[in-house]
Amino acid sequence: MxxxxxxxxxxxxxxxxxxxxxxxxxxxxxxxxxxxxxxxxxxxxxxxxxxxxxxxxxxxxxxxxxxxxxxxxxxxxxxxxxxxxxxxxxxxxxxxxxxxxxxxxxxxxxxxxxxxxxxxxxxxxxxxxxxxxxxxxxxxxxxxxxxxxxxxxxxxxxxxxxxxxxxxxxxxxxxxxxxxxxxxxxxxxENQRPTNVIRQGIVQSYRVVYRDAGFLGYWLIASIAFACHFSFIVISPLIFMDQLQLSPYAFSLTLLLYGLAYIIGGIIARLIGGRIAPNTQIIVGLGLIFFAGLMMLMLSTWLGLSTLTVLVPMIICTAGTTIARPVATSKAMEVFPDKAGTSAAAGNTLVFIFGGLISALINLSSTDLQTTLALSFLLLSAFGIGLNALITRRHRVLSVG
Structure with a gap:
C-alpha cells in the first residue's frame, strides 16, 4: 500500500x-x-x-x-x-x-x-x-x-x-x-476504494493478523504502555479525591500538571526518533516506566501518600508511554500495510481490553493503590522489555535465514 x-x-x-x-x-x-x-x-x-x-x-x-x-x-x-x-x-x-x-x-x-x-x-x-x-x-x-x-x-x-x-x-x-x-x-x-484487496471474511482477516508474532508483540507493547497511563487515569479520582481529599477543582488542576508530561514525552520522542532505532526507542520508553515504578515504590515507602509522591513518578511514566507507544504502534501497523483498517481495529481492541483489565485489577487493591500501581509499572515494563527482546531476536533469525 x-x-x-x-x-x-x-x-x-x-x-x-x-x-x-x-x-x-x-x-x-x-x-x-x-x-x-x-x-x-x-x-x-x-x-x-x-x-x-x-x-x-x-x-x-x-x-x-x-x-x-x-x-x-x-x-x-x-x-x-x-x-x-x-x-x-x-x-x-x-x-x-x-x-x-x-x-x-x-x-x-x-x-x-x-x-x-x-x-x-x-x-x-x-x-x-x-x-x-x-x-x-x-x-x-x-x-x-x-x-x-x-x-x-x-x-x-x-x-x-x-x-x-x-x-x-x-x-x-x-x-x-x-x-x-x-x-x-x-x-x-477522497472517495477512494483500496486496490489489490484480498477478499476475506472478517474472522479470517483477524485470524491472519493475530497469527503474526511480530504484529501481536508490538501491539502488546503498545498495550502495556497504554495500560500504565490508563490505570492511573481510572484510579486517580480514588487517590486524589477520596484518599487525599482534594476538591474536584483541585483534582482538575492536578491533572493539568499531568498533561505536561505528554508534552515532555512528545518532545523527547521527536528528538530521538531519527537518531536511534525503533526497538531502542521502545526500550527507552519502557525503561522510563520501570524507573517511574521504582521511584513511586520508594517514595511511597519513605514519604507515604501525597500528591507529589504520585504525580512526579507519573510524569516520568507518561513520558515513557509517549515514547514507547507510538513507535510500537507504527511497527505493528507496518506488518500488514494493505490491511490498515483490520490492523488498527485488532490492535486498538487489544489495547482497550488490556488497559481495562489492568486498571480493574489495580482497582481491586483499594487500601494501597499507590504501591499496587508502582508494582504494576515494574512488572508490565519488565514484561514489555522482554517481549521487545524476543521480537528483535526473531527478526534477526529471520533475516539471517
Missing amino acids: DEGKPAVSLKKRRAAVILLMTMVLLGVFPLDVLLPSFPALAEHFRTTPADIAFSISLFAVGISVSQLLIGPLSDRIGRKGLLLAGMAVSIIGATGCLLSTEYPWFLVFRLVQAIGCGCFVLTQALVQDLFEGKERDRLRILMVTASGIFISISPLAGTLLQQALDWPGSFVAFIALAGAVFLKACFFL
Missing part, C-alpha cells in the same frame, strides 16, 4: 492533521468530559450515579464491537463512507441522549452513539494511508501527545461545561465537534 503512494501536498497534509487531531479530541468527550456530570445525570434521570457509570461500561462495549466490524470493512470499501456514516450515527445517538427523559432510552442512545464512535478506529488507518516513514511516526507521536493532553484537561473542561450548560453541555460540544469532523471529511477525504 505504501509502494507507489502519490506524494501528499503540504496543504493536504495540514488538512489531514487537523482532521485527525479533531478526531482525537472528539474521542475524550463521550467518556472523560462526561465524568463531572454524573450527579446531574443521576438527578435528571431519577437514578443513581452507579447506573450512570453503567452507561460508560455499555458505551465501551458498543465502541469495541463496532470498531471490530468497521476496521475490516474499511479495507474493502474505503475509509470515507464509513467515517461519514459513523459520525452521522454518533450525532444521532448524542442528540437522542439530549432529548431523552427516561433512563432506558438514554442507555439506548448511548449505545447508538458508541456504535457511531467505532469509526474513531480509522484514525490509525488514515495515518497509514496518508503519510509515510518518519512523517507517519511523528504524527503518531503527536496524536498520543494530544490524546494525553486532552484527557488531562477533560475533567476541567467537563466541570466548565457542567457549570455553563448543565449535563447536556458535553453532548452539545460532542455534536458540534462531530459535525465539524463530518464536514471536514466530506470535503477533504
Whole structure:
C-alpha cells in the first residue's frame, strides 16, 4: 500500500492533521468530559450515579464491537463512507441522549452513539494511508501527545461545561465537534476504494493478523504502555479525591500538571526518533516506566501518600508511554500495510481490553493503590522489555535465514 503512494501536498497534509487531531479530541468527550456530570445525570434521570457509570461500561462495549466490524470493512470499501456514516450515527445517538427523559432510552442512545464512535478506529488507518516513514511516526507521536493532553484537561473542561450548560453541555460540544469532523471529511477525504484487496471474511482477516508474532508483540507493547497511563487515569479520582481529599477543582488542576508530561514525552520522542532505532526507542520508553515504578515504590515507602509522591513518578511514566507507544504502534501497523483498517481495529481492541483489565485489577487493591500501581509499572515494563527482546531476536533469525 505504501509502494507507489502519490506524494501528499503540504496543504493536504495540514488538512489531514487537523482532521485527525479533531478526531482525537472528539474521542475524550463521550467518556472523560462526561465524568463531572454524573450527579446531574443521576438527578435528571431519577437514578443513581452507579447506573450512570453503567452507561460508560455499555458505551465501551458498543465502541469495541463496532470498531471490530468497521476496521475490516474499511479495507474493502474505503475509509470515507464509513467515517461519514459513523459520525452521522454518533450525532444521532448524542442528540437522542439530549432529548431523552427516561433512563432506558438514554442507555439506548448511548449505545447508538458508541456504535457511531467505532469509526474513531480509522484514525490509525488514515495515518497509514496518508503519510509515510518518519512523517507517519511523528504524527503518531503527536496524536498520543494530544490524546494525553486532552484527557488531562477533560475533567476541567467537563466541570466548565457542567457549570455553563448543565449535563447536556458535553453532548452539545460532542455534536458540534462531530459535525465539524463530518464536514471536514466530506470535503477533504477522497472517495477512494483500496486496490489489490484480498477478499476475506472478517474472522479470517483477524485470524491472519493475530497469527503474526511480530504484529501481536508490538501491539502488546503498545498495550502495556497504554495500560500504565490508563490505570492511573481510572484510579486517580480514588487517590486524589477520596484518599487525599482534594476538591474536584483541585483534582482538575492536578491533572493539568499531568498533561505536561505528554508534552515532555512528545518532545523527547521527536528528538530521538531519527537518531536511534525503533526497538531502542521502545526500550527507552519502557525503561522510563520501570524507573517511574521504582521511584513511586520508594517514595511511597519513605514519604507515604501525597500528591507529589504520585504525580512526579507519573510524569516520568507518561513520558515513557509517549515514547514507547507510538513507535510500537507504527511497527505493528507496518506488518500488514494493505490491511490498515483490520490492523488498527485488532490492535486498538487489544489495547482497550488490556488497559481495562489492568486498571480493574489495580482497582481491586483499594487500601494501597499507590504501591499496587508502582508494582504494576515494574512488572508490565519488565514484561514489555522482554517481549521487545524476543521480537528483535526473531527478526534477526529471520533475516539471517
